[in-house]
Amino acid sequence: MKNFALIGAAGYIAPRHLKAIKDTNNNLIAALDKFDSVGIMDSYFPSADFFVEFERFDRHIEKIKRQHNQTLDYVSICTPNYLHDAHIRMALRRGADAICEKPLVLNPWNVDALAEIERESGQKINAILQLRLHESIIQLKKKVTASKTSEKYDIDLTYITSRGNWYDISWKGSDEKSGGIATNIGVHFYDMLTWIFGNIQESNVHLREKNKAAGYLEFENARVRWFLSIDENDLPNEIKAIGQRTFRSITIDNEELEFSKGFTELHTKSYEQILKGNGFGLQEAKKSIEIVHAIRNNALNNLGEKHPFVM
Known part of the structure; x- marks a missing residue:
């Protein structure tokens, strides 16, 4: 113990x-x-x-x-x-x-x-x-690793998680304290992407506001259009219609990745691996930190494909 x-x-x-x-x-x-x-x-x-x-x-x-x-x-x-x-x-x-x-x-x-x-x-x-311990993500990594194709995957990442007025008042509303939207709600997605699809080759930011951000990332094996938001007005109409306040979607070559379930035990799985000496260390975490730092600091541009929500 x-x-x-x-x-x-x-x-x-x-x-x-x-x-x-x-x-x-x-x-x-x-x-x-x-x-x-x-x-x-x-x-x-x-x-x-x-x-x-x-x-x-x-x-x-x-x-x-x-x-x-x-x-x-x-x-x-x-x-x-x-x-x-x-x-x-x-x-x-x-x-x-x-x-x-x-x-x-x-x-x-x-x-x-x-x-x-x-x-x-x-x-x-x-x-x-x-996310590296989520079964759907593990299976995706195995599939990508085993693939012989030289073509890059085309990915759309969309994550909208509505937040109320409290958000701006809390530390999360301060870029200096939270790192901004991309860091606060997106860093685990970027870690997942670089873990599966390789090192980052290109990063362009198309939109960067207090409550939303969007851009284009290119990895060794994938092109990613991404959109992150805490603004409920960005929710698709069909999601609003059922009273849902969160929308999470990752499509890979137009095929939806199903990973809506399986989150409840991931911290316990993380602890089990850490206690065995198999935890994720500094260098494994660094790549996603580099990605969000660039998103936070790079100038906006129109390079790379834009996510459908910002066209």
Whole structure:
């Protein structure tokens, strides 16, 4: 049984990490969040110590090691994107491996700096790249790898997940804190694409607004038109008609990739692999971070094919 601490216990994604720690028969000894709406912990680890101040949380971790010889094996990080870097460093300083939500960091050079600290500490940084463990995605990768064709696949990626007025007020509405739309809701898709279709060869951004973005990516084995949005007005009419607020579609050579199911256990699968020493590390996470950094910073242009939603 390994000992875990969790930072960001009140966040949206934290329950999946709590469940994963429980499902893998491990123990949560401490949790931190500036907000105290963490009653969900009672369903998993009611005996875990909880803190709303980082300094007391950090002190507690050191105290139990010195006074009770209780070691910390992993720190699970579910905090806002811009804080991941600092919290990963804290985990490594405390002699623990880090398990961090996407995006691992906001900038490619942050990955290089963390790699140096990882080497110095002897600890491991693990990125949650759960789509790589989705059965439909695994089968697609096998199909692409086995294909003998020299033709590139034509892909349309469309992801619209409606968000209310709260979004702009929260840290997610700040590009400096979240990395913007492409980073916040798209980075796991870009990781999936580069994992399956190879290195990025071309990136063009056609649209970049506060609540939506679109562009064209070309990989070694695929041409991708992509559109991401949190604006419910972008939902297709047939989706609006049934009262659905999210639309996710990936078509490959005009054939829909079915992956609407199978998401509920992906964090547990991620933890199982991490505990076996098979987690996804810094270099595996870096490619998608490079992609979203370019999307965030490159000038708009009209190169490459445009997604149908922006024509």
